[in-house]
Amino acid sequence: MAILVYIEHSDGKIKKSALETISYAKAIAEQTGEQVVALSIGSIGVQELKALGNYGASKVLNVTQDALKQFANQAYANIIQQAVRQEDAKIVVLAHSFAGKGLAPRLAAKLSAGYANGAMELPEVDGAQLTVKVSAFSNKAFALKSIDSPYKVISVTPNAFEPRLIDGSEAEIVDFSPELSPQNLDAVIQEIIRSTDKVSLPEAEIVVSAGRGLKGPENWAMIEELADALGAATACSKPVSDAGWRPHSEHVGQTGIVVSPNLYIAIGISGAIQHLAGVSNSKTIVVINQDPDAPFFKVADYGIVGDAFQIVPQLTQAIKNLKHN
Numbered sequence: 001m002a003i004l005v006y007i008e009h010s011d012g013k014i015k016k017s018a019l020e021t022i023s024y025a026k027a028i029a030e031q032t033g034e035q036v037v038a039l040s041i042g043s044i045g046v047q048e049l050k051a052l053g054n055y056g057a058s059k060v061l062n063v064t065q066d067a068l069k070q071f072a073n074q075a076y077a078n079i080i081q082q083a084v085r086q087e088d089a090k091i092v093v094l095a096h097s098f099a100g101k102g103l104a105p106r107l108a109a110k111l112s113a114g115y116a117n118g119a120m121e122l123p124e125v126d127g128a129q130l131t132v133k134v135s136a137f138s139n140k141a142f143a144l145k146s147i148d149s150p151y152k153v154i155s156v157t158p159n160a161f162e163p164r165l166i167d168g169s170e171a172e173i174v175d176f177s178p179e180l181s182p183q184n185l186d187a188v189i190q191e192i193i194r195s196t197d198k199v200s201l202p203e204a205e206i207v208v209s210a211g212r213g214l215k216g217p218e219n220w221a222m223i224e225e226l227a228d229a230l231g232a233a234t235a236c237s238k239p240v241s242d243a244g245w246r247p248h249s250e251h252v253g254q255t256g257i258v259v260s261p262n263l264y265i266a267i268g269i270s271g272a273i274q275h276l277a278g279v280s281n282s283k284t285i286v287v288i289n290q291d292p293d294a295p296f297f298k299v300a301d302y303g304i305v306g307d308a309f310q311i312v313p314q315l316t317q318a319i320k321n322l323k324h325n
Contacts (some may be wrong), residue, residue: 003029004082004089006059009044015201017156019055019093019163023118024122024156025093026166031125034091037061038171039083041076042069046173046180054110055163060291061087061176071099074186084111084151086176086226091130096155097202104155114147116154120281122163123154130154138254138277157281159260201250202231205262207282209252209256210238211275212310215269215287217245221236223267223313229319235259237269253278267308271296288312 003025003124007018027037039202040049040058042064049060061083068075080103080325084092094100096118108115118177120142123302125129129148135157136143142213208227214220227234234250241251252259254274260281267288276299279285287300297303304311 002035002089003032003086003091003093004080004084004087005036005038005050005062005093006076006094006103007038007040007099008092008097009040009048012044012048014044014048014123015050015095015097015203016163017097017158019052020158020161021093021095021156022052022055022057022120022162024154024161024166025091027122027161028091028093028125028130029056032091035059037087037089038081039063039080039176041079049173051172053168054165056166056243057171058168059172059174061172063176063178065177065180067180073099073102073106074183075180078109078180079109079176080107082178083176090151092151092153094153094155096157100155104153108151108153111151111153113151113153114150116143116145116147116152119154119156119160123283125283135281139258139280140273140277140282148254157260159205159262159283160281185294199227199231199233201233201252201257201259204259205278206232206265207235207252207259207261208232208238208267209235209237209263209269209279210267211269212239212243214240216244219222219248219309222309222316226265226312226316226319229316230263232263232265233261237272237275263284266296266300267312269296270294271299 005021005025008015029036035058036056038060040062084127094104118132118134123132210223220258235252236246236250236255240246241248254277258278262283264279264282265286283298286302287296292305
């Protein structure tokens with residue numbers, strides 16, 4: 001028996017979220033006595049796959065069919081299902097990402113599996129039962145899901161579980177040739193055009209976000225400069241994207257992108273409940289706002305009351321000086 005992990009990669013590189021899911025699965029395997037088998041679909045170097053052994057994968061099933069180089073939800077779900085059967089896997093772990101959010105529920109339906117979406121930490125293992133802590137009510141609360149079905153599917157929130165290097169050997173690479181019907185490829189992503197070459201917001205470990213307190217789009221340069229200094233992604237509140245100051249792809253909140261970085265810096269954002277719903281999973285929240293009664297300060301780990309136009313440039317320069325030294 002095994003724990004199967006679907007790993008994501010982009011531009012020939014394994015995503016950090018994939019390393020997190022492998023480490024997550026390995027931690028479960030240490031309690032259940034099973035091995036971790038990874039599944040890769042698409043074009044990626046063999047050495048990249050072998051290196052997954054350093055995170056706990058003993059074997060990697062490698063699918064390299066040309067028709068599967070671009071993501072296809074139905075086809076990928078069928079492939080994962082076939083891999084589950086072949087490896088006699090009772091637990092499947094995926095990242096709670098764009099792809100994972102589409103694959104996990106479809107796969108759970110195919111396997112008649114219990115499904116925990118957006119896991120925040122390792123599950124409690126009690127025999128054949130797993131109890132998983134997940135976010136609930138738009139990240140306003142947590143829920144404990146107990147799964148005792150024969151098959152179990154878990155999607156892991158990005159940055160919720162750190163990748164863990166182990167003293168492992170290279171993973172065994174096994175070519176896997178699943179059976180697919182033409183109908184499985186009716187809907188395929190033909191091309192992905194990135195709006196920016198900067199850090200991807202959903203997977204960013206640091207996010208610098210700003211709101212209407214910046215007064216206009218002409219002042220966004222200082223936000224981007226701070227983000228560049230930190231190696232961070234930029235984000236914004238809903239009113240900012242609605243006003244056209246920033247693209248909607250940067251809108252963070254209940255109706256935008258939900259993020260869970262290690263550090264979230266909110267500048268000139270009051271902290272309405274809809275915005276907090278999208279950032280409450282952040283490990284550390286820093287708020288800069290000139291209004292001492294801003295709701296955001298109630299959930300902040302660190303708060304600075306003051307003028308962002310004075311504070312942010314000083315903060316950016318201090319970070320640059322620290323990196324230079």
